Amino acid sequence: MKKSLLLIFTILLPLFNFSQDLSVTQKVTDDSDELNTAKIVIDVQGGQAPYQYFWSEKSVDTKTSVINGATEGKEYSVKVVDANGKEKELTFEVPTNSVPESMSAAFAPVVGFMDTYFFFDPFHAIGLYDNRVKDENGVVLKNPNGTDRTIKVPFMVIWLILGALFFTLRFRFINFRGIKHSLDLVRGKYDDPEAIGEVTHFQALATAVSGTVGLGNIAGVAVAVATGGPGATFWLILAGLLGMSSKFVECTLGVKYRTLEEDGTISGGPMEYLKKGFAERGFKGVGKGLSFVYAVIIMLAAFAAGSMFQANQATAQLSSVLGVGGIAKTFIGIGIAVIVGIVIIGGLKGIAKVTEKVVPSMAALYILMCVIVIGANITEVGSAFSLIIDGAFNPQAIYGGFLGVLVLGFQRAAFSNEAGLGSASIAHSAAKTKHPVSEGFVALLEPFIDTVVVCTLTALVLIFTGTYQGEEATGSALTAVAFGKVIPGASIFLTIAIFLFAFSTILTWSYYGVQAAQSIFGETKLVTNIFKIVFLLTVVLGASIGLGAVIDFADMMFLTLAIPNLIGLYMMSGSVAKDLKAYMAKVKSGEIAKTK
CATH class of the missing domain: 1.20.1740.10 (Amino acid/polyamine transporter I)
Structure with a gap:
């Protein structure tokens, strides 16, 4: 009888989520004064493995918890999703340590402004075409970070x-x-x-x-x-x-x-x-x-x-x-x-x-x-x-x-x-x-x-x-x-x-x-x-x-x-x-x- 109860409890245990709340923290290190040398490590506690990492950077894979060569002065965000669908999102900025890093960070908002207003895609903005990239079967291709791959006509x-x-x-x-x-x-x-x-x-x-x-x-x-x-x-x-x-x-x-x-x-x-x-x-x-x-x-x-x-x-x-x-x-x-x-x-x-x-x-x-x-x-x-x-x-x-x-x-x-x-x-x-x-x-x-x-x-x-x-x-x-x-x-x-x-x-x-x-x-x-x-x-x-x-x-x-x-x-x-x-x-x- 005891063995039967133990077996039932073991089977039903995963159905009851007794796991700890999902906790996500980031650690940023940068031992160089050169640009793009920072390292970001995401530490996840609790929740249910495996975890997926949805980064703001299109080139970073959803299985990756580490970014090497991060840009100093830039804002990053990552949404961590566990096996049960629980999610936690972090937004943070990589600190600057040198004049080149600070100078690059100062220009970043200007670049963003110019990209928005001078290099926007007018055809997509007025709905003339679907800017998503599709394969020969019409399936939308994805970026490594899980977002839809798109094109832009500046x-x-x-x-x-x-x-x-x-x-x-x-x-x-x-x-x-x-x-x-x-x-x-x-x-x-x-x-x-x-x-x-x-x-x-x-x-x-x-x-x-x-x-x-x-x-x-x-x-x-x-x-x-x-x-x-x-x-x-x-x-x-x-x-x-x-x-x-x-x-x-x-x-x-x-x-x-x-x-x-x-x-x-x-x-x-x-x-x-x-x-x-x-x-x-x-x-x-x-x-x-x-x-x-x-x-x-x-x-x-x-x-x-x-x-x-x-x-x-x-x-x-x-x-x-x-x-x-x-x-x-x-x-x-x-x-x-x-x-x-x-x-x-x-x-x-x-x-x-x-x-x-x-x-x-x-x-x-x-x-x-x-x-x-x-x-x-x-x-x-x-x-x-x-x-x-x-x-x-x-x-x-x-x-x-x-x-x-x-x-x-x-x-x-x-x-x-x-x-x-x-x-x-x-x-x-x-x-x-x-x-x-x-x-x-x-x-x-x-x-x-x-x-x-x-x-x-x-x-x-x-x-x-x-x-x-x-x-x-x-x-x-x-x-x-x-x-x-x-x-x-x-x-x-x-x-x-x-x-x-x-x-x-x-x-x-x-x-x-x-x-x-x-x-x-x-x-x-x-x-x-x-x-x-x-x-x-x-x-x-x-x-x-x-x-x-x-x-x-x-x-x-x-x-x-x-x-x-x-x-x-x-x-x-x-x-x-x-x-x-x-x-x-x-x-x-x-x-x-x-x-x-």
């Missing part, structure tokens, strides 16, 4: 691509029919030594290209292809081709509305054409407002994206190869700042003399490396291009479906070639020419070089070698793995390329920043010198510390340039169309003739 990407498409149609595919004439201009066949300006067509192109061809061509493309698959390459190329038309319009306007200063230097770019162009149309106040907003944004972008980010990534790559860290990074930053300082003392002419030599050299080095890798895997050419086409129009659900792949390709192109942002028009405004449209032709080559050539080659290297999948490395490290499969010591050559890319970008953005500062505070030597000193200090700062959310802020600030700029381009596109028609008539009649 407003800024739509804004840029629609602008590029509009200008391509408005100017009857100038991005294709204008290439031959643009090459003649770059080769100096129409150079006029008596024309107003500081630099030649080629120097202006080299300077602007040095500002666009950078780390995004190496690290950014690797992220796009690894995340969106080979199909992202197709949309990246298409976005680059469309962006050529945006460049044509903004750089034509840059020369048309430029100002010749008393000392012979040129002031141009969106700060000038927004102000003067709107004034011509009776909207002086609007133009001044847009010009001021643009100047503030691009000056901040010069510090964050053009200086700190470039110095940070170049130093990280160099210190990794050399096996150094700590104070050595500061000395590397000082070295970069000294070299940059020597060059920018000479203004745009000094920058142009360097970029016209550095840009062809770094491009040739990188393209040669890509060609070697592709050549070694030439037997994969058929399958590689098949993956690109199939991946573009019939992508796997794991890559986010058709819309997810398309957005990744478009977004990477927008980040890389700056078409529609107006920044390149600042450099092109100083070109020696009597005809604004001629510089528009020169500028349309930039997205072709940056995106259609360099970005595409990076993508092909990853696809031909199969490195885009199954590797733990990300960004430039993933690209290095791909090169390393064919070229011995590839990391050294890639480090040289990355350093040159970053160095030339810093040079160009120093000039953009100076022009913005002068537009805001006045065109005086004091303003110029103060900006250059602060800019060089940010180079050292960027090289010395981790940036965290500062990088996200730089990216977002960078793309918001498109808001005031594209408003101006739409408004003034009619006058550019008239100028183009008049210019081409003069070329055909021989009034504008080749000089060589």
Whole structure:
């Protein structure tokens, strides 16, 4: 009898929940001053095992109670659910221990605000599509933390691509029919030594290209292809081709509305054409407002994206190869700042003399490396291009479906070639020419070089070698793995390329920043010198510390340039169309003739 009662009690015991109340606590440790080195451990007492952990971080699995590499200053939440359905939720913030951690934490709310209001998905917001990612059977895919996997079509990407498409149609595919004439201009066949300006067509192109061809061509493309698959390459190329038309319009306007200063230097770019162009149309106040907003944004972008980010990534790559860290990074930053300082003392002419030599050299080095890798895997050419086409129009659900792949390709192109942002028009405004449209032709080559050539080659290297999948490395490290499969010591050559890319970008953005500062505070030597000193200090700062959310802020600030700029381009596109028609008539009649 006793045995029977004991057996019944044993069977019924689990039905009565005598377990302790669920108790959940967190322990956060961080033994380093570097970013993203904190460790979170969740301790669960009571309840009924096994437990599930539903984290706020999409990438953390529901079986995981520990996060390594947590971000300092960031708020985390976790909901613990036991086997009986009892749940307990914790929300906490990882404390900061150093200046870099505090700085990153300070920028995080700003990044969140910009993401909400400038990078929202308007199509999903008004219910035009279901943003959940589904497999071929219609089943919604899940993130590791158990939430639905979704895609996002950011407003800024739509804004840029629609602008590029509009200008391509408005100017009857100038991005294709204008290439031959643009090459003649770059080769100096129409150079006029008596024309107003500081630099030649080629120097202006080299300077602007040095500002666009950078780390995004190496690290950014690797992220796009690894995340969106080979199909992202197709949309990246298409976005680059469309962006050529945006460049044509903004750089034509840059020369048309430029100002010749008393000392012979040129002031141009969106700060000038927004102000003067709107004034011509009776909207002086609007133009001044847009010009001021643009100047503030691009000056901040010069510090964050053009200086700190470039110095940070170049130093990280160099210190990794050399096996150094700590104070050595500061000395590397000082070295970069000294070299940059020597060059920018000479203004745009000094920058142009360097970029016209550095840009062809770094491009040739990188393209040669890509060609070697592709050549070694030439037997994969058929399958590689098949993956690109199939991946573009019939992508796997794991890559986010058709819309997810398309957005990744478009977004990477927008980040890389700056078409529609107006920044390149600042450099092109100083070109020696009597005809604004001629510089528009020169500028349309930039997205072709940056995106259609360099970005595409990076993508092909990853696809031909199969490195885009199954590797733990990300960004430039993933690209290095791909090169390393064919070229011995590839990391050294890639480090040289990355350093040159970053160095030339810093040079160009120093000039953009100076022009913005002068537009805001006045065109005086004091303003110029103060900006250059602060800019060089940010180079050292960027090289010395981790940036965290500062990088996200730089990216977002960078793309918001498109808001005031594209408003101006739409408004003034009619006058550019008239100028183009008049210019081409003069070329055909021989009034504008080749000089060589």
